[in-house]
């Protein structure tokens with residue numbers, strides 16, 4: 022019995038979501054009186070032993086040339102073997118692109134019950150019950166996992182990163198893998214921007230901004246706050262902004278600490294993707310805009326006048 | 341080439357979410373059912389585009405659901421596709437649904453299996469990945485572009501903080517999202533044709549689900565908005581820092 026946490030890395034860089042997953046997995050191990058171990062696939066430049074500070078005692082690193090490019094089938098092969106070597110019965114992933122690509126397949130292989138998008142620690146008072154978001158953030162479900170092996174993918178920004186003292190033992194796992202069938206031709210990372218799903222603060226613009234040429238005020242505020250930028254669906258549909266910025270029921274679902282909506286009416290499909298944000302600020306010239314009902318703070322006013330002033334005030338406060 | 345498109349029904353995106361039976365069941369009273377948007381707009385329409393480019397392509401739709409899924413499946417057929425298979429069961433959990441689809445897909449000789457990125461009700465994002473392992477096919481998740489030439493697909497998929505272009509030969513499973521295709525509305529001819537297209541009902545294989553929903557919960561209501569006058573943006577910033585501790 023042990024908890025195994027999947028450490029997600031892209032090109033050697035470990036993501037914030039993984040620190041959350043490690044902290045979450047370590048807590049579950051502590052609750053059930055077992056060890057928390059982690060697995061990382063492929064080479065990494067990071068100081069892996071230092072990840073012990075998130076509560077894991079051992080890190081299994083699998084090195085194999087077939088892991089250099091992402092291929093869900095190959096990753097699953099590797100993970101299956103690590104699971105069987107460690108005897109892990111609770112496996113934790115981040116509910117991000119890689120987690121969603123791997124966890125379901127591993128679950129089918131191991132006949133392990135899967136809950137994706139967990140937002141809290143499991144409740145073990147009556148079985149093993151995990152709370153997850155459903156209806157695109159409009160509700161939560163409590164899901165009992167009945168199988169011996171259990172897999173959870175943890176939503177970003179749902180569990181805090183907890184640090185303590187300690188270093189982990191790093192062991193290299195020698196694993197044979199069959200090559201995958203996917204040939205990766207090119208990888209194109211958006212440089213310099215904060216990825217939307219990992220951002221603590223998101224500044225978002227809607228059709229109220231009138232056109233792409235007016236996005237300067239959104240970007241300036243985002244820059245002052247160290248925030249990522251997002252947009253409503255019609256804005257992405259009109260190609261004012263790139264599609265990967267589209268948040269909502271049919272776009273990306275996010276849960277930052279702070280979400281600032283500028284010139285967005287607050288349609289139910291938009292709210293579905295952002296209503297788990299801890300603090301919501303709405304700036305809209307129409308006092309009747311539905312978004313105000315879902316907001317914590319609001320300014321009724323013209324975005325073109327208000328937003329630059331907010332940016333100035335933020336800069337002043339941050340020095 | 342034979343394509344299997346997985347479609348599910350979901351409540352309309354404006355549906356009011358409520359629960360009954362002591363918060364253990366979704367309240368379906370007054371709910372309008374639609375085809376899950378990712379399945380309709382992206383997976384199905386992409387498959388239809390492939391058939392338009394090559395009329396020898398055969399498209400089968402599959403859904404796991406009881407008879408009340410029939411109107412939604414007919415609507416999907418009105419957009420396109422040659423026939424539909426309904427596996428006559430409640431979708432108990434992701435593993436159950438994926439296993440049912442896999443049992444139908446196994447003998448079917450499908451070259452491509454399309455799913456949506458996720459259902460907008462359960463938000464599992466799981467069926468595609470599970471299907472791929474159950475069928476032993478590779479899995480490409482969250483695809484945004486798809487080109488098909490001579491048995492090989494060139495696919496753009498979302499990765500963490502960017503995108504990746506990859507190549508793969510059939511068979512494989514692919515989950516689809518925005519960018520794959522343009523949303524369409526069924527025309528009169530499609531609707532008429534859908535009435536006579538075969539909708540085969542098959543019984544599920546016996547299987548225990550691995551998980552079970554034991555209850556639902558609505559998020560706590562917001563306390564109400566605090567409005568700040570438009571000429572005092574510094575006050576908003578102060579509140580965000582000192583009261584909300586938001587940055």
Ligand SMILES: Cc1cc2nc3c(=O)[nH]c(=O)nc-3n(C[C@H](O)[C@H](O)[C@H](O)COP(=O)(O)OP(=O)(O)OC[C@H]3O[C@@H](n4cnc5c(N)ncnc54)[C@H](O)[C@@H]3O)c2cc1C
Pocket residue numbers: 226227228229230252253254255256267268269270271272283284285286287288289290291294304305306307310322323324325353377
């Ligand atoms: C099936 C389905 C799925 C959908 N999925 C999504 C989704 O995932 N995400 C999404 O966002 N939408 C989605 N939509 C669309 C959604 O219903 C709304 O149409 C959309 O969110 C509206 O975008 P908007 O608020 O930017 O534009 P509008 O509704 O046009 O609102 C613009 C707002 O800007 C305000 N405004 C105008 N000028 C100013 C100014 N100078 N200063 C300040 N405020 C100003 C106006 O008062 C208004 O409230 C979906 C719709 C459907 C049917």
Ligand SMILES: Nc1ncnc2c1ncn2[C@@H]1O[C@H](COP(=O)(O)O)[C@@H](O)[C@H]1O
Pocket residue numbers: 346347348349376378379383402403404405431434437441454455456457458459460462463464465466467468
């Ligand atoms: N009951 C079902 N019947 C057929 N296909 C389904 C069903 N549920 C989900 N799917 C497919 O699997 C995808 C992902 O669903 P999910 O894993 O439930 O979020 C959907 O977009 C559909 O393509």
